[in-house]
Amino acid sequence: MLDLQLSTDLMNYKLPHDTLIRLSGVLSEPRRSTTPGPSVLAFETALLAEGVCTLTAIRRHLAQTEKRGFSAIEELIDDLINAFEVCVQGIYPRPEYLGDEVDGEMGLTAVDAVWFLVLLEAIGLEVDPSRLADSLIAQIEDRTLLTSTEFDILHYRHTLGKRRIRLNTDTAQLVGQHSLHKHKDSIGNRYTVCSRGDLPYSLEISGRKYREPKPREAVTCDLCGMLYVTNHPGDARRHKATHDRVVRRLNPKPSTRLQKRVASGVAGELVDPDAPLWMHGEVYERAAAFRKEFGYDVIQWPGGSSTCAPSDWRGHLFAGPGGEIAGACAFMHTTSRKAEGEWSLQWIWIAPSFRRKGLLESRWTDLLQRYGDFDLEKPLSAAMVAFLWKHGSEAQRASLPVF
Ligand SMILES: [Zn+2]
Known part of the structure; x- marks a missing residue:
């Protein structure tokens, strides 16, 4: 299994030293106004239409939006693509005839390109992938399976301004004093630059909404x-x-559905294959509670809120005085002891606040009539043993351990 979860925790990337120095320079300049020009919108339209773009096109696009340092970004792109491990592949024109030779160049798929732009925005560069991200999210709307890159794009607005990214370089050749410089840009991104002898070796960018994880x-x-x-x-x-x-x-609340069922008597508590699914689901919940309380391995109720238990199983929901689902029990038909078969009580579970209130006692005669002189699945709890000594049939008492 590959575990994928949304994370805005610190992400570390490695850049060549010169690239880090130039990038720090770009990011230390004031941001400029960013109204998308026609060429920016044309790039976006083409990227969405073709589903791919060349590195040349993305370089030109970024030079239009990030003009600081005389559009130095153009020369930093290759190293940033490497650092972020964006998948670069050949992009080719469709051949006029099959078998024709075609000349291509290196480029990115639309998803990888947008993901790259999202990361560039996260490190404080002037690029706005919001329109592209929205369009791609709309395109994958019907998909139930996503790649990790698509997963990140899907969360674009959710993670916007919340990331923390650190770009590092090799410090081996650096000498001189260590220093640390912090600054903030006009949209609230915070930068921490660590330098040695005036040369930066680490640049950390926290988005304006970044919070230290708890x-x-x-x-x-x-x-x-x-x-x-x-x-x-x-x-x-x-x-x-x-x-x-x-x-x-x-702590069950009064259940109007159960109240309606039991309005005509205790028979309304029966959960057989004709009972509504919600009753099978409620028996399952108590079977789960029984398993948890007594530490058994399996849940002894082969039904649930989407399937009825088969006909060799019967459940009963116990209505509390206010119409709550106070507890439940389940019987299974078995031929393990008698060839003609018999019913056996598998488990009983009553919510603690409804115990010792006579819920079981008032139903015992009805259960004996319905299932005959039934057997009880062992082992029994001390409370159940005490109950049977008092209310059990002769055969049930005879099966109890004698001290
Ligand atoms: Zn809890």
Whole structure:
């Protein structure tokens, strides 16, 4: 698996020394006004139409938008492409006849070109990839699979001004005093230049919205038991979903759907193949709670909110006094002990605040009528053993461990 996640954490790149010095010079000059001229818009239109551009075209484009240092950017592009590891490939005119020889030149696909422009903007250069990024995002709107470059472009507006990038060079030949210089440009980008003997060897650019990432650590939630990483948006979302599910099981709110089902009696709590899917889903939730509380490996309910459990399984949801889904149990039909088959109670789970309130006791006679003198899947909890000594049938009591 390749793990891909959005990151605005520090990114490090390496540049030749001369290129870093010249780039620092460009970035230390005041920004100029940037109204896109006709040639800028023409480049964008052509790039989107062809899906590719030559390095010559992108060089010319950048010279139009980044004019500081007498458009020095033109001569820095090759090194920046190398540093950012942008994929350069041959771009060729379509041959008039198949088999014709054609002359091409080096260039980029539209996606790689836009991604390159996004990085150049992030290091403070005067280029505006916003229109191109929007158009490419619209083009990939229907796609469910993306490349890492497309993933970055998709998040263009989300990460705009939030990146921190450091460009380094080899310091081997540098001598003299270390010094550190900080400055800020007119749109809020912050620069830190480290030099030795007046020659910069490291240039760090933080966007105007860059914030130091908060510390992350792995923690386990006491309530839902989920292990997650703090200050991680994806983990926060996943934890919230799990946490809310657990809270819904532990502190159930009155359910109007269940109230309607049980209006005509306890039979409305039955979850068989004819019961609505939501009931199969709610039994599944309690089966999951049972597994978690007692540390079993599998969830013993072969249904869920999108599939009914098969007919050799029966569930029951227990309505609390206010119509809450206070608990559930599941029976399975088995021929393991008797050739003619019998029902066996697999598990019972009741939310802690509804325990010892007579929910099971008031249903036991009904369950015995429905499933006969049923067996119970062992091992049993101490509470269940105590319950059976009091309310179990003769056969059920006989199966209990004797101390
Ligand atoms: Zn939690």
